[in-house]
Amino acid sequence: xxxxxxxxxxxxIAVCLVxxxxxxxxxxxxxxxxxxxxxxxxxxxxSRGITKGDGIIKYGERMGHATSDIKVGEHVHTHNVLGxxxxxxxxx
Amino acid sequence: xxxxxxxxxxxxxxDGRWGLRNHVLILPLHSALCATARKxxxxxxxxxxxxxxxxxxxxxxxxxxxxxxxxxAANPNNFATIFITIGTPNELMIIELAKKLGLNKYEVLxxxxxxxxxxxxDVGLTLANSLVKEAAAVDRVSAPWSAIALGQECGxxxxxxxxxxxxxLGVASDRLVExxxxxxxxxxxxxxxxxHLLAARAITPxxxxxxxxxxxxxxRSINYEGIDMRGAQPSRGNIEGGLTTLEEKSLGAAKxxxxxxxxxxxxxxxxxxxxxxYFMDTPGHDIEQLTGFAAAxxxxxxxxxxxxxPTGSAIVPTIKVATNTTMALAIPDLIDLNAGTIADxxxxxxxxxxxxxxxxxxxxxxxxxxxxxxxxxxFSLSRMYNTVIR
Numbered sequence: 001x002x003x004x005x006x007x008x009x010x011x012x013i014a015v016c017l018v019x020x021x022x023x024x025x026x027x028x029x030x031x032x033x034x035x036x037x038x039x040x041x042x043x044x045x046x047s048r049g050i051t052k053g054d055g056i057i058k059y060g061e062r063m064g065h066a067t068s069d070i071k072v073g074e075h076v077h078t079h080n081v082l083g084x085x086x087x088x089x090x091x092x
Numbered sequence: 093x094x095x096x097x098x099x100x101x102x103x104x105x106x107d108g109r110w111g112l113r114n115h116v117l118i119l120p121l122h123s124a125l126c127a128t129a130r131k132x133x134x135x136x137x138x139x140x141x142x143x144x145x146x147x148x149x150x151x152x153x154x155x156x157x158x159x160x161x162x163x164x165a166a167n168p169n170n171f172a173t174i175f176i177t178i179g180t181p182n183e184l185m186i187i188e189l190a191k192k193l194g195l196n197k198y199e200v201l202x203x204x205x206x207x208x209x210x211x212x213x214d215v216g217l218t219l220a221n222s223l224v225k226e227a228a229a230v231d232r233v234s235a236p237w238s239a240i241a242l243g244q245e246c247g248x249x250x251x252x253x254x255x256x257x258x259x260x261l262g263v264a265s266d267r268l269v270e271x272x273x274x275x276x277x278x279x280x281x282x283x284x285x286x287x288h289l290l291a292a293r294a295i296t297p298x299x300x301x302x303x304x305x306x307x308x309x310x311x312r313s314i315n316y317e318g319i320d321m322r323g324a325q326p327s328r329g330n331i332e333g334g335l336t337t338l339e340e341k342s343l344g345a346a347k348x349x350x351x352x353x354x355x356x357x358x359x360x361x362x363x364x365x366x367x368x369x370y371f372m373d374t375p376g377h378d379i380e381q382l383t384g385f386a387a388a389x390x391x392x393x394x395x396x397x398x399x400x401x402p403t404g405s406a407i408v409p410t411i412k413v414a415t416n417t418t419m420a421l422a423i424p425d426l427i428d429l430n431a432g433t434i435a436d437x438x439x440x441x442x443x444x445x446x447x448x449x450x451x452x453x454x455x456x457x458x459x460x461x462x463x464x465x466x467x468x469x470x471f472s473l474s475r476m477y478n479t480v481i482r
Contacts, residue, residue: 001436002437005255005435007255015251015252015255015334016334017435017437040334041334042251042252042333042334042416043251043334044251044334044336056336056337056340058340058343059254059343059344061285061286061289061339061343062339063285063336063337063339063340063343064336064337064339064340076336077331077334077336078331078336081336081337082337083285083336083337083338083339083340084285084337084339085284085285085311085338085339
């Protein structure tokens with residue numbers, strides 16, 4: 001069974017289908033991931049290196065942007081991503 | 093194709109619409125009458141009742157409120173509606189409006205005329221029991237696919253919603269729309285970030301622009317209030333489930349609508365046309381959306397959930413589809429179908445979509461949903477403004 005799911009070829013994240021542990025190695029569907037954090041099932045892992053400010057791409061669509069650099073295999077969530085819309089970030 | 097094809101049976105209504113249930117609804121037209129309505133329904137042999145907090149006030153939400161209550165009464169799943177009213181003009185307007193929307197059989201119990209609450213309860217119970225008996229004697233007859241008006245809803249979303257249950261609903265919805273049913277996507281809040289994808293599927297550029305504008309209107313109102321939505325959307329539960337941004341939640345939520353073209357945009361509780369896929373401008377609030385769907389004449393709902401979401405409608409069967417197997421196994425009495433099997437690698441999206449299509453048909457033909465068995469009869473009025481007349 002797959003441990004992660006790539007939803008679209010242009011995505012820079014994959015969805016975890018099981019809880020992933022630090023140090024776990026995943027070779028699947030052309031991916032080569034060294035898991036950097038504990039990542040719960042359903043959460044996202046970076047399948048490509050992402051630079052601060054880059055779009056986060058899921059389902060082939062932009063779902064927000066990175067607020068810091070994100071390494072391959074790192075957990076991608078609210079600590080390093082913000083939505084582009086309905087955000088008061090710009091008025092701060 | 094499904095073995096259940098062309099086996100749809102429903103209750104023909106005089107205005108050409110179809111009921112998939114044959115309910116007797118006890119409908120209080122004033123908040124002060126809710127307890128009596130509930131008492132009648134509870135003591136009856138199967139009538140249902142809803143409660144609400146409207147007391148006849150004619151404020152800025154008046155039109156939205158009477159449209160919702162009258163549409164709910166006129167829903168084709170109602171064999172009959174017993175209105176209970178204090179008798180004020182604003183309450184009576186609801187009955188007149190319901191008639192225009194295709195209200196089936198009805199009775200009015202007027203407190204001013206009957207003179208006592210005890211009498212209302214006694215007369216109401218006798219009436220309810222005789223109507224329930226009458227309703228039970230009516231047989232289902234063969235119905236066209238346009239008899240189905242499906243509402244699409246998601247609540248308690250998790251990161252699997254957009255991968256399992258929502259696209260499975262999309263598969264079922266596409267098949268129904270192709271056969272001639274109506275199907276409705278709602279929750280304006282939860283298409284923000286995906287509206288460009290939906291607009292591109294509109295049958296005309298004008299309809300596409302209406303989808304975009306519905307979201308823009310919502311976004312402007314939030315920005316005007318200076319609210320940072322990132323505290324509420326995605327919710328804390330959504331974030332725990334792995335959803336990071338509202339756009340991500342929306343991209344997953346929009347999968348419910350499959351890949352069919354959008355034939356139009358409806359305002360909250362607008363009557364649904366017979367066939368085609370529509371977008372309805374509704375709140376993201378689960379019960380306000382479900383109530384608006386019922387008021388629009390939607391007669392069956394598929395509700396995808398990552399957390400179980402124990403809710404339903406007194407008159408519209410609501411099929412719960414689990415997004416993940418863990419929850420489906422943990423709360424089995426809330427879930428009608430587990431789409432988590434897709435993420436488990438046990439079934440394909442098309443297989444689960446086909447199972448859901450078959451289940452929609454079975455439920456349309458009378459199979460009881462978990463929400464119906466659990467008597468989940470929530471009802472909530474959607475308001476845009478503060479109540480100014482107190």
